[in-house]
Amino acid sequence: MNEQELSQRLTVVGKAVPKGARLADIGSDHAYLPVALMLADKITYAVCGEVVAGPFHSAQTQVAKSGLTEKIVVRLADGLAAIEPADNINAITIAGMGGTLIANILENGKIQGQLTGKERLILQPNVGEANVRFWLQKEGYQIIEEDILAENDKIYEVIVAEKTGVKQQLSEKEVFFGPHLLAEKNSVFLKKWQQEQQALKKVLTQLQKAKVIPEEKVAAIQKELSWIEEVLSC
Template sequence: MNANELSPRLQVVADYVPKDARLADIGSDHAYLPVALVLNKKIQYAIAGEVVQGPYEAAQRQVAKNGLGESIEVRLADGMEAVFLEDQVDAVTICGMGGVLIRDILARGKNLQRLSGSEKLILQPNVGEKQLREWLTVEGYTITAEEILEDHRKVYEVIVAEKLEAAAEYTPQELLFGPFLLQERSAIFLEKWQRQLEKLEKVRANLARSDQQLAEKIAQVEQEIQWIQEVLDESK
C-alpha cells in the first residue's frame, strides 16, 4: 500500500475528516491515516497516539520515512492522554477497536479534560456499535453520518458524531441499527442483520433448553429478534 493510499475502511474514515482539521488519531498503529491525510493535503497537522511500544515505533518510522515529522507528532500514551486541550484538536478518529473500548477511551478522555466536546468524532468500531451510540447519546452528541461497508470480507461501520445546539434523540432500534443505516438499509446492512438474526435464533433455542431461570435474557433476545425481523421484512 502506498503511503497516500488507504484501505476501503480507512478511506471512509478519511473522507469524513474536515479539510484542514487538526486531527488526533487514537490507536494510530502505523499512522497510515494521518500520513495519507497529510500527503493528500487534506489536513495540516495530526497527533498519532499509540499505547503499545511496537506500533508506536512503527508509526514513528512511517512518519519519518515520508518526511512528515513537522506535520505529525507521534505520541506514546494511553488513549486520549495523547492529546492536550492546547493542541486545539478539532477532529478525533478512533478505528479498529471494539465499540465498548472506544466508548471507554472517550469517557476517560472527557474525565481527564483531554476531550473538550467541540471535536468531530469519526469512529470505526469493529463490534459493540450499540453501546458506543448509547454513550454518544447520553453525552449529548448527535450522530451526523454513518457508513457500512465490507472490507476483506468483514463488515465495518463508521459513526460520525458532533455536539450540535440541539442534541438528537434516538429510539432503541436506532441505537441498535444506527439511525442512518436503518433508513438506508443497504444490501450489506441487510446481510449483516440476517446473519445476526440466525445467531440470535440459535441463542434463543439454547436458552429455551436451559434449566436456568433466564427469563430476562430470553426476553432481550426475543426483542432483538423481533426488531431485526421487522427491519428485514420491511425491506423485502
C-alpha cells in the first residue's frame, strides 16, 4: 500500500498531512491512509481510531499485514477518545463522514481534552461542509486550505485548518461555499453547485405544494438559491 494506491479522495487528504507528523486518523477505513503515509515515510507515528468492532479489526489486520504494528496503534474508541496524551498528536484526519458528525467529534474532543488546538485538522465531510466551517470559525481556527475533487460520480471537499492566533471572520456565504473554493471557483466547484441548484429547486417546488408551507424552510432555501445563482452567473 502506497500513496499511489489510495483513492483520489484520500490522496488529497494525505497531501495536507505535514511531513513528519504524528497523526490521528479517526474513522480510519482499514487504516489505508496512515499505512500509505507511513510507507511513504511521510509520518512518524499514527493512531487509528474506530468506534465499531468490524472496522477496528480490519484496521488491525491491515497494519499487521504491512508490518507497521510498532508505528501505528489501532484503538477501539469513540472519536478523539482514541488519542492519549503520550501520543503527542499534531495532525488529525477525519474523512468520509457527515459534517455534523465531524463537528460533534471535534467538539467532544475539545471538551474531553484530546483536542489541544495545536493540531492541524484535515477534514473531508461527505455532506454538511458548512457545519464544519461554522465550528472551525467559532473555535478560532483558520481555514488555510481547501480542495474539491470529483471521484466515482461524487464530489468531495477537503478542509484544512489550524489555530494560527488570527481570528478568521467568514461571511455567511464563505461558510456555505468555502472561502478558498469560492475565490477559485474551479470547474468541479461549479459542477457541484449546478447540481445543488437543481436539487434545491426540486425541494422548493415540493415544499411550496405542501398544505402547510414551512415558511422558514422555504426562505432559507430561497436564500441559498440566490447565493448559488449569483456564484454561477459570475
